Amino acid sequence: DVKVTQSSRYLVKRTGEKVFLECVQDMDHENMFWYRQDPGLGLRLIYFSYDVKMKEKGDIPEGYSVSREKKERFSLILESASTNQTSMYLCASSLTLRGAGEKLFFGSGTQLSVL
């Protein structure tokens, strides 16, 4: 089975800190995604990447950036963390966006608290 691993389950950071959330998948998937999930708002797409060094903005990219230097790794960066970025962050991957492999495989999530 595909494994998507997020580096931290819980993270506490201070306002203004630079925060890195790391995600690694082990099945050579083309696509990787970062979502945040907040109560009552559901899953919202921050960024996705369809290839190494390629990225596309999702619905809520403001305050975030991403990096994909290797196919298996997709990093989410909060340049200057703010309290409204306190959330559950979920990384996902998929084999392809077309054809039979559309299902997403999610990591366990990182609960980030910004104080």
Next chain:
Amino acid sequence: SQKIEQNSEALNIQEGKTATLTCNYTNYSPAYLQWYRQDPGRGPVFLLLIRENEKEKRKERLKVTFDTTLKQSLFHITASQPADSATYLCALRGGSYIPTFGRGTSLIVHP
């Protein structure tokens, strides 16, 4: 604007009964629709995918229907068990190729 609607109220049912969850959408012409299960503090797990030209899909105790005229999918769990208690998310893929998720419905199965 595009919308995916799932019941925000939790669905409470007795063990052994059939649970039915609803996913309605507007302003989409989805190529497919997916259902995921999410347990507290965990990431969603894929359950089933149904394509626009399929009316029904089954997997063990799970059944999904897809009515593109009504713009609705129904997700059924037969012979429900307390272990089925979780939040269930539907996701649609439209022309952008990226699945968009509904907010999910919480299912609570009472012993």
